[in-house]
Structure formats: structure tokens, C-alpha cells
Amino acid sequence: MPDAILNAAALRRSYRSGDRVIEVLRGAALTVAPGESVGIRGESGSGKTTLLNLLAGLDASEGGEIGWAGARVTGLSRNALAGLRARFLGMVFQAYYLIPELDALANVLMARRMLGLVDTAERDRAWTLLVRVGLAERTHHLPSQLSGGECQRVAIARALMNQPRVILADEPTGNLDEHTGDAVIDVLLGTCAEHGTALVLVTHNPQHAAKCDRQLRLHDGVLKEI
Amino acid sequence: MPWYLYLALKQLFPSGRRVAFFTLASIAGVMLGVAVLIIVLSVMNGFGDEIREKIIETNGHVRVENGGIMVDQDAVMARIRGLPGVAAVAPYAQGLVMLQAGNRPSFPFIRGIDVGREQGVVPLAKFLLVGRVEDLDDDSVFLGSELAASLGARVGQNVDVYSPLLLERLKKDEVLLPRQLRVAGIFSTGWNQIDSNTVICSLRLMQDLYGLGAGVHGVSVRLHPGFDSDEFAAKLNALFDGSDHAVSWIESNRDFLFVLQLEKNMLFFLLLFIVLVAAFAITSSLLIAVVRKTREIGLLGALGGKPRQVAACFCFQGFFIGVVGTALGIGFAVTALTFRNEVVHTFARLTQSEAALLRFYQFSNLPLSYSVHDFVLIVTSSVVIATLAGLLPAWRAARLKPVEALRSE
Numbered sequence: 001m002p003d004a005i006l007n008a009a010a011l012r013r014s015y016r017s018g019d020r021v022i023e024v025l026r027g028a029a030l031t032v033a034p035g036e037s038v039g040i041r042g043e044s045g046s047g048k049t050t051l052l053n054l055l056a057g058l059d060a061s062e063g064g065e066i067g068w069a070g071a072r073v074t075g076l077s078r079n080a081l082a083g084l085r086a087r088f089l090g091m092v093f094q095a096y097y098l099i100p101e102l103d104a105l106a107n108v109l110m111a112r113r114m115l116g117l118v119d120t121a122e123r124d125r126a127w128t129l130l131v132r133v134g135l136a137e138r139t140h141h142l143p144s145q146l147s148g149g150e151c152q153r154v155a156i157a158r159a160l161m162n163q164p165r166v167i168l169a170d171e172p173t174g175n176l177d178e179h180t181g182d183a184v185i186d187v188l189l190g191t192c193a194e195h196g197t198a199l200v201l202v203t204h205n206p207q208h209a210a211k212c213d214r215q216l217r218l219h220d221g222v223l224k225e226i
Numbered sequence: 227m228p229w230y231l232y233l234a235l236k237q238l239f240p241s242g243r244r245v246a247f248f249t250l251a252s253i254a255g256v257m258l259g260v261a262v263l264i265i266v267l268s269v270m271n272g273f274g275d276e277i278r279e280k281i282i283e284t285n286g287h288v289r290v291e292n293g294g295i296m297v298d299q300d301a302v303m304a305r306i307r308g309l310p311g312v313a314a315v316a317p318y319a320q321g322l323v324m325l326q327a328g329n330r331p332s333f334p335f336i337r338g339i340d341v342g343r344e345q346g347v348v349p350l351a352k353f354l355l356v357g358r359v360e361d362l363d364d365d366s367v368f369l370g371s372e373l374a375a376s377l378g379a380r381v382g383q384n385v386d387v388y389s390p391l392l393l394e395r396l397k398k399d400e401v402l403l404p405r406q407l408r409v410a411g412i413f414s415t416g417w418n419q420i421d422s423n424t425v426i427c428s429l430r431l432m433q434d435l436y437g438l439g440a441g442v443h444g445v446s447v448r449l450h451p452g453f454d455s456d457e458f459a460a461k462l463n464a465l466f467d468g469s470d471h472a473v474s475w476i477e478s479n480r481d482f483l484f485v486l487q488l489e490k491n492m493l494f495f496l497l498l499f500i501v502l503v504a505a506f507a508i509t510s511s512l513l514i515a516v517v518r519k520t521r522e523i524g525l526l527g528a529l530g531g532k533p534r535q536v537a538a539c540f541c542f543q544g545f546f547i548g549v550v551g552t553a554l555g556i557g558f559a560v561t562a563l564t565f566r567n568e569v570v571h572t573f574a575r576l577t578q579s580e581a582a583l584l585r586f587y588q589f590s591n592l593p594l595s596y597s598v599h600d601f602v603l604i605v606t607s608s609v610v611i612a613t614l615a616g617l618l619p620a621w622r623a624a625r626l627k628p629v630e631a632l633r634s635e
Binding site: 053056058059078079082083085086087091093095097099100101102106110111113114115117158 | 227228229232233236237240521522524525527528529530531532533534627628629632
């Protein structure tokens with residue numbers, strides 16, 4: 001797919017557990033178009049998080065290639081990848097990973113600070129994003145003063161702050177109750193659609209995956225269309 | 227502000243909390259170390275300056291001797307007086323005598339001075355507790371305060387003085403009676419070695435006691451402020467081609483001054499351990515923070531943070547603690563030193579030790595002298611040590627791989 005925003009081919013990754021070598025990914029391949037949302041399901045331990053880590057350049061694959069907006073990123077140094085990642089990717093994690101010393105607004109702005117100085121326009125943008133995810137009244141609250149669902153909304157706003165081309169979300173509703181989880185997924189899909197951002201959503205929840213443009217299942221180390 | 231400095235400040239002073247205990251405790255550690263270093267070294271400098279001042283006040287800056295009797299002292303003094311930087315020149319003769327007051331004997335050092343000229347070199351009037359300078363004639367002496375106390379001698383009382391000349395004459399079967407001299411004054415320089423063991427008399431009397439004729443043992447020189455004593459002594463030695471030899475007060479007290487400096491250096495290194503202990507506290511706190519924030523460090527990597535930036539975040543915390551702790555330490559030390567005498571007097575009053583202070587240290591006010599060199603050394607050491615304290619945690623944080631850090635429990 002020449003206009004793919006994210007593509008991975010023949011990804012391989014294994015882990016050693018004692019004397020055993022567990023092959024988690026055995027040639028997984030994925031292509032995501034700009035603005036497309038892809039839901040990935042799979043059993044626990046099937047390698048969904050490993051796949052996302054490889055796609056984000058946080059981990060190195062043992063085989064295969066990854067491309068961001070058509071540019072090959074496999075083999076780039078940790079520093080080079082860090083610089084590219086801040087502009088190209090947004091990440092949402094199951095455990096939110098907000099910085100406890102910063103309030104909601106500062107957590108969102110942290111993504112922008114990675115790219116340089118923050119000005120008023122960016123503060124306004126962070127505030128707008130928080131309003132969009134329903135946290136207009138909570139911008140100056142610390143993570144410890146927010147509920148799980150609110151924390152995840154802050155994480156979504158942070159992931160969108162740098163206007164990334166792709167968001168990788170790793171079980172973003174895993175720590176939330178069903179109702180809150182549904183609301184968070186709606187916010188995530190809605191904001192990605194508004195910003196034209198592609199989304200790779202790893203989830204156990206079939207209903208959440210079904211809300212994506214495409215659904216894939218990771219099984220035996222390869223991705224298959226559902 | 228770069229994100230790593232911003233985050234470092236936020237970790238030191240988290241939003242929504244009035245007091246960051248780790249930050250305050252670390253800053254307090256560095257502050258105390260720096261304050262104690264400045265207080266102790268400044269007081270030590272004050273002691274040192276006072277001792278140096280006393281040495282100069284009681285001996286002059288430079289002495290010229292020839293190892294025996296100098297007979298051309300007027301010519302020597304005239305040559306010295308013509309040199310730039312000379313404030314005063316005075317001849318002297320000195321030696322040992324036996325002194326008896328009542329039935330109490332003593333073997334003090336006696337110094338014969340030209341009263342008129344000596345005052346340009348040694349501020350004798352300043353040291354006199356009882357009596358006046360002009361009371362010193364050829365039949366009287368001034369006694370050091372401690373010596374007078376040990377002999378039980380008072381002003382107006384007579385003392386017997388036996389000089390080595392008596393022994394010389396005795397060898398030739400001649401008998402010389404001891405000189406009976408009146409105590410005309412009692413002086414105190416604050417320099418125990420002098421006050422307990424020195425008698426001052428007129429130069430003519432000393433020449434008579436020692437059979438020097440018109441000769442002297444040497445001349446002492448007082449320089450104007452700003453002139454280097456060692457350089458001046460070297461210039462004199464270049465000028466004198468004979469047996470006359472000039473020695474500066476620094477040269478003649480070199481061992482003592484070395485011990486003073488050594489004592490100060492030892493104190494600096496010992497007290498620096500307070501800063502080192504504070505630095506270890508910073509290291510351990512930051513290491514705990516790195517372990518506690520492992521997943522946050524992973525997040526920073528996921529957001530696009532580079533390893534060296536993550537390291538800078540933790541290293542800056544050590545640096546910041548060092549700078550703030552040092553600044554507060556200087557402020558605390560200067561304040562404490564400003565009110566040092568009030569503190570000492572209050573403490574002395576409470577412990578009823580004011581008299582002991584005066585007796586052993588000759589003062590109850592703490593001397594003080596700030597040294598720019600000491601300040602630079604203390605500030606540099608404490609900031610560098612505190613920054614180094616942040617290096618190990620920074621290195622550990624930078625080594626964490628984001629994917630492993632995010633996975634950690």
C-alpha cells in the first residue's frame with residue numbers, strides 16, 4: 001500500500017523463558033492507511049503489546065521491517081527514533097502513565113515540551129483538547145485527584161497534542177469499568193476521526209474493536225483479518 | 227525551558243504540595259555543610275589574621291641581625307630608612323636574664339629598646355596595662371602581665387636582674403652585684419608566649435647588662451601597609467654585602483604559619499564530609515526516585531525523550547539542590563557570623579565561661595575574616611559534589627530502556 005501511514009512486514013520477535021524460546025511474533029504484517037482505525041484483538045500473551053512496542057520503535061524486532069509514512073525506521077538509533085516518535089506517534093497505555101507531579105494541562109503539554117518550547121497557542125490547544133475529552137473543569141487537577149476514566153482522557157489528549165499521524169493505544173480501557181471504557185473509546189475514536197489520525201487499538205473487548213474501520217486478530221504470531 | 231529542566235523542577239517542587247520533603251531535606255543538608263564550612267573557616271581566618279597581626283605588632287615586619295653584635299646600626303638604619311615602604315626602624319638588643327622578685331626567681335627574655343624609635347615599630351603604649359611609655363628609664367623595666375602575675379610583682383616594686391655578664395665576671399674573680407630595677411609598667415600583648423616571658427628595658431640598660439658598649443643585636447623594621455615583607459627582606463639581603471642578614475616575620479615564623487594553614491586545611495576537609503554526607507543522601511533519594519519512577523521514565527522515552535535528556539533531568543536536580551543549598555548556606559553563615567559575638571556572649575553567660583574565654587583566648591569576641599578564596603572553594607566544592615550526587619541516578623535512568631521500564635511492576 002504506497003500511501004500507508006504505518007506499515008509492518010514479516011515482524012519476528014521471541015522471548016527467552018529459561019531454556020525455552022517463545023516465538024511471539026512469527027512474521028506479523030500490518031498496513032494502516034491515513035486516518036484509518038484498526039482494532040487488534042487476541043488472547044492474553046498473544047503478543048499484542050509486543051507488536052505495538054515494535055510499531056512504536058520502543059523495542060527492536062528480530063526480523064521484518066517497519067515503515068512510518070513510507071520511511072523505513074527499522075535499525076534507526078534510539079536517539080533518532082525518539083526524535084521521530086515525538087512527532088509521528090501518540091501512545092495511550094492501559095495504565096495511563098501520567099506524571100504525578102503535573103496537573104492535567106501540564107501532562108498534556110508535556111508531549112509538546114518534548115519538541116521544544118511551549119507558547120500560548122500550544123497552551124490553548126492543550127486546553128481545547130482537554131475540553132474535547134470532557135475535562136474542561138479538571139485541567140488543573142493532579143492525576144491523584146482524577147478518576148481512572150479521567151486519567152485515560154488526559155492520556156488521550158496528550159497523545160493527540162503533537163498532531164501525530166498515528167495513535168497506538170494499548171488496551172486503553174483495561175483498567176476501566178464497562179461504562180467508562182465505552183465512553184473513553186468513543187472519545188478516542190471520535191478525536192482521532194476529527195484530527196484525521198490513524199489509530200491502532202489493541203483491545204480484548206470485541207465491541208470496542210468492532211467500532212474500528214478494520215478488525216484484526218493476532219494469533220500464532222501473525223495478524224489475520226476478522 | 228527544556229522539558230527535562232521543567233520536569234526536574236516539578237519533581238523538586240511538585241504542584242499542589244506546599245513542602246517537598248526530599249527537596250527540603252537535601253537542600254538543608256547542603257546548606258548546613260556550607261554554613262559550617264564558612265563559619266569555621268572564617269573564624270579560623272580571623273584567628274590567623276589576629277595572630278599574624280600580633281606577630282607583626284610585637285616584632286615588626288623585618289629584622290636585620292648579623293648573628294652577633296652590630297656596631298654600625300646607625301649606618302644600617304640610615305640605609306634602610308632610605309628605602310621605599312619603610313615606616314620606621316628601631317634598634318634592639320635582647321637576651322636572657324635571671325629576674326628575682328622577692329624570693330621568686332624567673333628566667334625571662336629581656337629586650338632593650340630605644341623608646342623613642344621603638345614606638346614606630348611596636349605600638350608599646352597600646353600594650354601597656356599599667357604605666358606610661360615615658361616612665362621607662364635606665365633603672366626600670368616593663369614586665370609582661372603573666373610574668374608579673376607569676377612573680378607577684380607590682381608597679382613601683384623593685385626586682386633584681388642577673389645578666390650573663392655576671393657569670394663572665396665571676397670567671398675572672400670579679401663580683402658584680404645584680405641590678406636592682408623598678409617595675410615601671412606592666413604590658414599585655416595578648417600573646418601568651420610574650421606576656422609570660424618578656425621583660426622590656428631601655429636599650430642603654432640592656433647594653434649595660436650585656437656589656438655591648440654602643441652595639442646592638444639588630445634592628446627591626448616596620449613597613450607601610452601593602453609592602454611585601456619577604457620581598458623587602460630579599461631586597462635588603464641583596465643590598466647588604468656583609469654579615470648583616472634580613473629576615474621577614476613570615477620567614478622567622480614559617481613553621482608556625484604552616485601549622486596554622488595545615489590546621490585550616492584539615493578543618494576544611496573534615497567539614498567537607500558534611501557536604502559529602504548530604505550528597506550521599508541526595509544520591510540515595512534520587513536513586514529511590516529512579517526506581518519509583520521507572521515507568522514514568524519509560525513514558526518519557528515513549529513520548530520522545532532521549533536518554534541524555536532523561537539523565538539531565540536527574541542530574542539537574544542534584545545541581546539545583548547544590549546551588550540553592552549553597553546559597554542558603556552562605557546566607558545562614560553570614561547571618562550567624564554577623565551575630566557571632568551575641569551568640570558567644572549568651573552562651574558564655576549561660577555556661578558562666580566568659581572568664582575562661584578571656585583567660586585562654588585573650589578575647590571573648592570571635593575574630594572574623596572572610597576570604598574570597600575560601601568562598602570560591604566552598605561554593606565550587608559543594609555544587610560539584612551535589613551535581614555528582616545526581617550523576618549515578620541520572621546514569622541509571624538513562625540506561626533504562628523504555629519498553630522494559632514501561633513493563634516494570
